[in-house]
Amino acid sequence: MAGEVAGKSVPPYLRIAAELRGRIAGGELAPGDRVPSTRQIAQEWNVALATATKVLTTLRQEGLVRAQPRVGTVVAGPDRQPEAAPGPGAATAAAPAVTTPATTDHELTRDRIVRAAVAIADAEGLSALSMRGIAGRLGVAAMSPYRYVNSKDDLICLMADAAFAELSYPAAAPEDWRQRLELGARALWAVHRAHPWLAHIGPLTRPLALPHLIAYSEWMLTALDGLGLSPATMLDVNVLLYSYVQGTAVHLEREKQAAGDTGLSGEQWMDAHAAAFDALTTSGRYPVFARVTGSFGGDNGYDLRLDEVFALGLTSMLDGLALRFGGAETGR
Known part of the structure; x- marks a missing residue:
């Protein structure tokens, strides 16, 4: 039966990963295209955010997608190497991927955990952050990060301090x-x-x-x-x-x-709502707003x-x- 192997049900994250894998293989999602975010996956397939995170982690480990700062998760180029080599059967939902961890628990450090967490948050936002997702990104056991960080809240504090450490000031501070x-x-x-x-x-x-x-x-x-x-x-x-x-x-x-x-991008969203704004500006009820916004004209809005x-x-x-x-x- 579809979704089952040897009488065993395939985990939802593998079924979703297989569907996205098919979209990539079929060209529906081309290199550089954004793939659905964890929030979109959770909504479209009615699964938890943790499950959605596992979907993207699986595809990332297979080298099919990559995190792009301030953009999100995008389809990787054809020369992209897997973060963790997938084993036999990774191309179908019927067989769970077997991966070689990119990092052993022995090599794991608090700094590596924090850097991985920051990378996830930069690309997908705090809502996509989970200890399990970080473990998957680093290729270690799901509970391994807890040996270095007590909780997700503690991790966010460490992430914030690491970000604030990037604050740069001139060596010679002005007197003014x-x-x-x-x-x-x-x-x-x-x-x-x-x-x-x-x-x-x-x-x-x-x-x-x-x-x-x-x-x-x-x-x-x-x-x-x-x-x-x-x-x-x-x-x-x-x-x-x-x-x-x-x-x-x-x-x-x-x-x-x-x-x-x-x-939708910001520009596409504005285009979709242009008619509603036009109706308001031409109603005569907001003359100053209409005059100011109308002064740009044409394509120079x-x-x-x-x-x-x-x-x-x-x-x-x-x-x-x-x-x-x-x-x-x-x-x-």
Whole structure:
């Protein structure tokens, strides 16, 4: 019977992997094309996210797909080598793949686990992260990561600290408080750009005790030290700028999730909703909105660029702080 071998039911993840494998072999999914995300797999086949993660892990180990940062999982090129060599029968759903682990438990380290987890989150978001999926990516037993990391929550903290470790500051720090704050905020934005999931690690009201995050606060507070501000105001300004970066960066991950859930790029989504926007702008009820949006015309419509929005907002906030601090744009 289909889906059974020698009277034994084939696990759902192998059946789903076989179907996606067929789409790739048949050319429906070409090299470089996005394959369904874990969330899409879970919805389409009505399975748990953990099962969906195993599907992509299986295909990745066979060398059929690869994780592409800020894009997701895509079909690998014809010269892509398997992460773990599949055994006989990998081409059909009827026989489970037999793989040679890429990493032995003896070679496993906390650093390797964290790096693998960051790679998964960068490509597919935090929702795709599971200890079993990380183990599959590294080619070790499912429970092996727990010998180095107590829980998924602990792992996310380690991932976040590793990301914040990428914050880069100039060796010669500027004396000007405004320049120093701007450098810090832009460095934080760059890290969130590289790791969009970072904006979702926890609420602002429950800060994480992470060494490299405290180092960031040290840089920002040092900029404010000596300006005659109260300790509470110094911390408030630090939180204000951090929350601005985090709040803007949230949309990086949301866009990725929306693209994965709908299969539409931002431009394609706007095209699909063009008629609805046209109906609103021509209704006469929103004359300023209609005039502003209509001023672009033709194919030169407004293109939302988060980097430019971030820069505008940061400049505006620093302008406001300069006025609050008595117009001290330079010096201490």
